[in-house]
Amino acid sequence: MKIGIMLRHLNPGGHEMDTRIYTDNVVNGILNADKINEYVLIYKDEKLLGTFSGYENVTEKVLKIPSKVLWDQIGIPFLARKENLDLIFNPKFTVPLFTKRKTIFVMHGMEWYVYPEVYKWFDVHYIKLALPLYCKKADRVIAVSNQVKGEILKYINVDENKVVTIHEAYNKIFQPIKEQAVLRKIKSKYNLPDNFILYVGDIFPSKNFGRLLKAYNKLQKIHPIKLVVVGRERWKFERDFNLINDFNLEDKIIFTGHIPQTDLPAFYNLAKLFVFPSLDEGFGLPLVEAMACGCPIVASETGALPEIGGDGAFYIDPYNVEEITNGMYRVLTDINFRNELIKNGFQQSHKFSWKKNVDNTLNMFKQVISEKRTSVHLSTVT
Numbered sequence: 001m002k003i004g005i006m007l008r009h010l011n012p013g014g015h016e017m018d019t020r021i022y023t024d025n026v027v028n029g030i031l032n033a034d035k036i037n038e039y040v041l042i043y044k045d046e047k048l049l050g051t052f053s054g055y056e057n058v059t060e061k062v063l064k065i066p067s068k069v070l071w072d073q074i075g076i077p078f079l080a081r082k083e084n085l086d087l088i089f090n091p092k093f094t095v096p097l098f099t100k101r102k103t104i105f106v107m108h109g110m111e112w113y114v115y116p117e118v119y120k121w122f123d124v125h126y127i128k129l130a131l132p133l134y135c136k137k138a139d140r141v142i143a144v145s146n147q148v149k150g151e152i153l154k155y156i157n158v159d160e161n162k163v164v165t166i167h168e169a170y171n172k173i174f175q176p177i178k179e180q181a182v183l184r185k186i187k188s189k190y191n192l193p194d195n196f197i198l199y200v201g202d203i204f205p206s207k208n209f210g211r212l213l214k215a216y217n218k219l220q221k222i223h224p225i226k227l228v229v230v231g232r233e234r235w236k237f238e239r240d241f242n243l244i245n246d247f248n249l250e251d252k253i254i255f256t257g258h259i260p261q262t263d264l265p266a267f268y269n270l271a272k273l274f275v276f277p278s279l280d281e282g283f284g285l286p287l288v289e290a291m292a293c294g295c296p297i298v299a300s301e302t303g304a305l306p307e308i309g310g311d312g313a314f315y316i317d318p319y320n321v322e323e324i325t326n327g328m329y330r331v332l333t334d335i336n337f338r339n340e341l342i343k344n345g346f347q348q349s350h351k352f353s354w355k356k357n358v359d360n361t362l363n364m365f366k367q368v369i370s371e372k373r374t375s376v377h378l379s380t381v382t
Helices: 018-033 068-083 121-137 146-155 180-189 209-222 238-246 261-270 285-293 305-312 321-333 335-349 354-370
Strands: 002-007 038-043 058-062 087-090 102-107 140-143 163-165 196-200 226-230 253-257 273-276 297-300 314-316
Touching: 002 018, 002 068, 018 038, 018 354, 038 068, 058 068, 087 354, 102 354, 140 146, 140 354, 146 163, 180 261, 196 209, 196 261, 196 285, 209 238, 209 321, 226 261, 261 285, 273 285, 273 321, 285 297, 285 305, 285 335, 297 305, 297 321, 305 314, 305 335, 314 321, 321 335
Parallel strands: 002 038, 002 087, 038 058, 087 102, 102 140, 140 163, 196 226, 196 273, 226 253, 273 297, 297 314
Antiparallel strands: none
């Protein structure tokens, strides 16, 4: 069989965001595990040629089409017909609507439906227009958590049997680091303090950074400790950042910006606490990374975080500043509770593996390819 993988969302030198991490691990895992089927990897940027060229059953193609919509809806069907593909897989959401090839895509979150007020209005309108069409067209929709699956079924009229949960996972570099020289090197490189709370994630409204700052301002008055923020500023972050000046926190917060993923395990190992007060997460990759490194966690009780974190985190109402403050204080000061969270976190993190993800994904490929079509699709290109 011949399977095409849409990789428009990859970009040379791009930041290692969750979707890129997911794609790299799933694609490499599929190509390592499956030596029988042929794979056509389809890029938008020719600089990516050679990214996966070490596999004998791989052909790499570039579609130089500037428009994302035309790349998906015109370029991919044309190439699928030319290459005689049996299946088109997109690790990010979208599928070509006008093709008779079977299609699968991955849904990483439904935040545009759950919290539309924190996103750009044109993004929300686009998603609400396009996503039902993609779900109708696709032979399967992979949800990265049961939470996402439930939200898809809640907001979109789609056959429940089409939507299958396959959890994300974490890279094995995230583990306890015993070599003190490694920790000292990272601590020196980023000028990290001896004691700090860690936040990992981009900064925009759904990440709830403003309430984190309010809670941290209360906390540091009774329990002095620095806050280290790993991530990029995206949209509507200015209002939150104004709180730093309002509370005179300039010398108490360290912003690292984006850092290489290879440096991140040391941050989790050095931190006294990882705090993740996001309003909605489809999976919450930093949560699993922190658990695997033995870092105790305070996280939101919303979204997929309780599903993914299990007993490995202390959950708070992300809208309640007092709860966030009290949660951080308890995890920082209650030694027995901290140790219990760390132990539970290790056990919970072991439930997630890329091998399990890849095995389930390949089984889905096989199943979908073998199925006869029983539903009507928007299909004109053969």
